[in-house]
Amino acid sequence: MLTKLSILNLSWPLNQAEIFDRARPLIVEIGFGNGDYLIDLAEANADHNIIGLEISSQSMDKAEAKIERRGLSNVRPIHSRAETALAHLLEPESVAAFHINYPDPWFKKRHHRRRLIKRDTVDLMTSRLTAGGVLHLATDISDYAEYAHEFLADTPGLSNQFDRPWVNELKGRFHTKYEEKGYRQGRSGHFFQYRRNAHPVSHPPPIKELEMPHLFLRSPLSAAEIVERFEASRSEAGGAHIAVLRAYVNPKRNVAIFEVVVDEPSIEQRGVIALSPRPEPEEYIVKLTGIGHARPTYGMHRAVEAVGGWVAGLDDGARVLERKLRD
């Protein structure tokens, strides 16, 4: 069986040797749905490695089963938001082509933050394309096409391959599931192709993980007394939004754990932070645990700080002794 790949269990940035039999130029499909287009890409481009990025676990399972049945070694689906993979996994000038088919079907004003085609995502895709690499986009929503056209035409690092904003027919194109549905319901595709040109663009390096965050504190309170005083809280630090949602105690071991959700511009993660006793009396370590496979990002460092700071503020005799945190 294929090992399930996720943004949380891969090296940052991507090491092709970890997931492919050998390194090849890379093609990335974003939001591959039922995986048929992804498989067609793999079969039509045997000299490339293909990565599919998806947020739906069901789509992941379907694509994995299809890839396994066909015995393809040059294609791997990765469970990840595209935005997260662009920021943490993919290096500048490493992708020969991006394919995005029928993104954001819920295209509405209020979903702007979640929309795939937006300034920072398009800029990152442009940075990740190799010289001459191509961004392929298809949509059947005409408002989306107008919107995407404005964005892409306004990206100096990309050049339109057509003499019009988009074309409504592409010979030899493999039809995706959504595409077929659109045709059946009388909607046609709008196809975009933009090539990376020689215009210089900025290349934000892939965001690496940090060391595991922890801090030491002294408190006369037991873990049970700490959890008794717990109230869910939300805070913001350096662009990271931290929600400390729940706390649990194991009174026998004098251990408390805190469930956190950390929302950073590039990644949203759930994590568990543990407060456990040290050998010294009244001393604790507060640290991010491996539960849920949260990666030690800047936001996770802020979450450990938030939990530790809250505990240290509960009693006059409590204080933080040492912080092993990145500022």
Ligand SMILES: C[S@@+](CC[C@H](N)C(=O)[O-])C[C@H]1O[C@@H](n2cnc3c(N)ncnc32)[C@H](O)[C@@H]1O
């Ligand atoms: C409308 S479906 C299109 C599926 C497929 N491309 C097709 O044409 O049949 C959009 C797909 O994008 C995925 N998706 C949405 N936002 C995403 C994101 N930010 N990163 C990765 N995948 C995403 C969804 O889970 C869904 O499978």
